[in-house]
Amino acid sequence: xxxxxxxxxxxxxxxxxxxxxxxxxxxxxxxxxxxxxxxxxxxxxxxxxxxxxxxxxxxxxxxxxxxxxxxxxxxxxxxxxxxxxxxxxxxxxxxxxxxxxxxxxxxxxxxxxxxxxxxxxxxxxxxxxxxxxxxxxxxxxxxxxxxxxxxxxxxxxxxxxxxxxxxxxxxxxxxxxxxxxxxxxxxxxxxxxxxxxxxxxxxxxxxxxxxxxxxxxxxxxxxxxxxxxxxxxxxxxxxxxxxxxxxxxxxxxxxxxxxxxxxxxxxxxxxxxxxxxxxxxxxxxxxxxxxxxxxxxxxxxxxxxxxxxxxxxxxxxxxxxxxxxxxxxxxxxxxxxxxxxxxxxxxxxxxxxxxxxxxxxxxxxxxxxxxxxxxxxxxxxxxxxxxxxxxxxxxxxxxxxxxxxxxxxxxxxxxxxxxxxxxxxxxxxxxxxxxxxxxxxxxxxxxxxxxxxxxxxxxxxxxxxxxxxxxxxxxxxxxxxxxxxxxxxxxxxxxxxxxxxxxxxxxxxxxxxxxxxxxxxxxxxxxxxxxxxxxxxxxxxxxxxxxxxxxxxxxxxxxxxxxxxxxxxxxxxxxxxxxxxxxxxxxxxxxxxxxxxxxxxxxxxxxxxxxxxxxxxxxxxxxxxxxxxxxxxxxxxxxxxxxxxxxxxxxxxxxxxxxxxxxxxxxxxxxxxxxxxxxxxxxxxxxxxxxxxxxxxxxxxxxxxxxxxxxxxxxxxxxxxxxxxxxxxxxxxxxxxxxxxxxxxxxxxxxxxxxxxxxxxxxxxxxxxxxxxxxxxxxxxxxxxxxxxxxxxxxxxxxxxxxxxxxxxxxxxxxxxx
Numbered sequence: 096x097x098x099x100x101x102x103x104x105x106x107x108x109x110x111x112x113x114x115x116x117x118x119x120x121x122x123x124x125x126x127x128x129x130x131x132x133x134x135x136x137x138x139x140x141x142x143x144x145x146x147x148x149x150x151x152x153x154x155x156x157x158x159x160x161x162x163x164x165x166x167x168x169x170x171x172x173x174x175x176x177x178x179x180x181x182x183x184x185x186x187x188x189x190x191x192x193x194x195x196x197x198x199x200x201x202x203x204x205x206x207x208x209x210x211x212x213x214x215x216x217x218x219x220x221x222x223x224x225x226x227x228x229x230x231x232x233x234x235x236x237x238x239x240x241x242x243x244x245x246x247x248x249x250x251x252x253x254x255x256x257x258x259x260x261x262x263x264x265x266x267x268x269x270x271x272x273x274x275x276x277x278x279x280x281x282x283x284x285x286x287x288x289x290x291x292x293x294x295x296x297x298x299x300x301x302x303x304x305x306x307x308x309x310x311x312x313x314x315x316x317x318x319x320x321x322x323x324x325x326x327x328x329x330x331x332x333x334x335x336x337x338x339x340x341x342x343x344x345x346x347x348x349x350x351x352x353x354x355x356x357x358x359x360x361x362x363x364x365x366x367x368x369x370x371x372x373x374x375x376x377x378x379x380x381x382x383x384x385x386x387x388x389x390x391x392x393x394x395x396x397x398x399x400x401x402x403x404x405x406x407x408x409x410x411x412x413x414x415x416x417x418x419x420x421x422x423x424x425x426x427x428x429x430x431x432x433x434x435x436x437x438x439x440x441x442x443x444x445x446x447x448x449x450x451x452x453x454x455x456x457x458x459x460x461x462x463x464x465x466x467x468x469x470x471x472x473x474x475x476x477x478x479x480x481x482x483x484x485x486x487x488x489x490x491x492x493x494x495x496x497x498x499x500x501x502x503x504x505x506x507x508x509x510x511x512x513x514x515x516x517x518x519x520x521x522x523x524x525x526x527x528x529x530x531x532x533x534x535x536x537x538x539x540x541x542x543x544x545x546x547x548x549x550x551x552x553x554x555x556x557x558x559x560x561x562x563x564x565x566x567x568x569x570x571x572x573x574x575x576x577x578x579x580x581x582x583x584x585x586x587x588x589x590x591x592x593x594x595x596x597x598x599x600x601x602x603x604x605x606x607x608x609x610x611x612x613x614x615x616x617x618x619x620x621x622x623x624x625x626x627x628x629x630x631x632x633x634x635x636x637x638x639x640x641x642x643x644x645x646x647x648x649x650x651x652x653x654x655x656x657x658x659x660x661x662x663x664x665x666x667x668x669x670x671x672x673x674x675x676x677x678x679x680x681x682x683x684x685x686x687x688x689x690x691x692x693x694x695x696x697x698x699x700x701x702x703x704x705x706x707x708x709x710x711x712x713x714x715x716x717x718x719x720x721x722x723x724x725x726x727x728x729x730x731x732x733x734x735x736x737x738x739x740x741x742x743x744x745x746x747x748x749x750x751x752x753x754x755x756x757x758x759x760x761x762x763x764x765x766x767x768x769x770x771x772x773x774x775x776x777x778x779x780x781x782x783x784x785x786x787x788x789x790x791x792x793x794x795x796x797x798x799x800x801x802x803x804x805x806x807x808x809x810x811x812x813x814x815x816x817x818x819x820x821x822x823x824x825x826x827x828x829x830x831x832x833x834x835x836x837x838x839x840x841x842x843x844x845x846x847x848x849x850x851x852x853x854x855x856x857x858x859x860x861x862x863x864x865x866x867x868x869x870x871x872x873x874x875x876x877x878x879x880x881x882x883x884x885x886x887x888x889x890x891x892x893x894x895x896x897x898x899x900x901x902x903x904x905x906x907x908x909x910x911x912x913x
Contacts, residue, residue, distance in 0.1 A: 226277030254293035291352035332368025354416025561589035629847030663692035726770035
């Protein structure tokens, strides 16, 4: 925990010893020198002050037997921070059954309570899930007291249920997964609960979990008092550090609360807030201290058998969920639940594998030889697959055991293929290791496929492996080997495998929906490559196919965040295609919808690096669209994109991709300054971009993506210099760009876009040379440009005719000079 938070909690503890009037004077004194610290201390004091001494709002009185619309109150069953809860029955006898009616208290501060109360009703109306108590009705009494009629849950809090029934660890984890499922449903509707605790989670007689009390939930499409953390009546022992510090709450706030719940379910003890502790002490623990791991609690309790069960996976899962920094926790409830399910299935969990990958990544950064070590380990494990599969066919009595061992080794191989590959992908110099890992994986998976043509899981794994090898071979937006045609073949193979897998699954199942989403991804990857290969119509057809699949999936689950994101990705790709092919109106519509969706996702999880990246890229695309027509607006988009990229870099400073994204966002600002004819300001920006790009290229000299970035940077510098009449530095920068682009284009003959970029640079270089009275040099550039335009694939591009016209006109001018 940083020094600012340490000082805030220390000041809070000091002020609690004073009378409230003196506390206000002390806060004013702190604010005089450090307003931010004073605000944080005030928030901590709000949560730490004793609650019992506050005036209790007016009570409605004895409500037993009262009628509220068609409902009759039977008896009181609870009391909460906003009101009282009554058991009710239908007074009109239209149907039998019971309900729970929550009635708001009146009294001081009732305006804030009323808004929160109405918010709870609006939130519950959006949620329809078996694990969430349903909203049945709402209204106001004759005296004006608002009330909500909710599903009555005949159950007990989850901690008491476990205490009374003493279920085993696996049974407790299954209960916890029910809670995760309910919370995940709320998150898909953009609702953060913010007060998850055992008292708000009941278990009924059938073992069904029911989530209650959305009174302080955060509905992310709204703004206002609900987002002012200092006003929240949260429970300190179940709060996250960001809540008690008055900072922004996101989905990871609920992840933290679920970590506290899981800790308590596994140990029968609270992680924080032991009996008798003062609130100020609890808050200091929440902000500064990690709780003992569940296995340590079990050891202290003298239960060595339980400690062994908890040590390892479950300890790691709980402690990851309870990380002090939100971006160090699971980024979603789904990720947390997935790790629990993997543990129950005796599979590796991400909470532990992240540590292994981190150590491997650190070793790779220190020693390039470690990459070779990683490859050898992966190859060794992959090689064992063949042996194990052969063992499975030796004899019938050994088949079951051999198949079990095969699946276990296959799982480990998958972890090496996917987790190790993905972990080293952002690292400079990792290309040879990635190529070896993925190509060996393809070899082994192809061999296995001959014996498992009906194995849906294996088909899905193979498709994922083909995606990775295709991206490595030639996806222009990722570090690649410059083999577009090979990449396209790999993507086609991945699509075919997914289509085969789709035929084997149950219609309407979750697995079918997943495979359909993967098929859409395959269409996108094919579309990307076809666009770079100059096949614009074919590329658009692929993007439209993906768009249609995602819209159909999203129509079935309109609040699913992953599908909202997927549709936005399709909008972005269709916008990019329209912009590149002369349809700015269509592009603006697609980009507008994409930005709206990505903003919504970013607002839901502001420090999610992926959402920062996608929103920044889409804003850059909007800026590119405005271009020279509206450069002021383009600069606005680019600066917002730069701020997002800078925040992403702050969160992941060692990420190669984040550093490159930051460089690109800065480059866009330089372009806008040129469009505004502020070339003197643009040049230092372009020079900084060139310097940052050289640093990336020095770290990974074989990275073709960054080689192209270097050419773009030099081309932009050349344009700025030329606009100011500085011919010599312009020619030098242009020469460097041409050299870089020539090497790239010649190494990837199928990449039409690269060839067009080189041709455009050659035409611009010819113009520079001619203006400097270097006719022979200009003629050489024009001749190469025209020769490259004769390439059949390039000649078919929509941009080729204009470039040919410019080159021909230049040749005529050169001839007239001589």
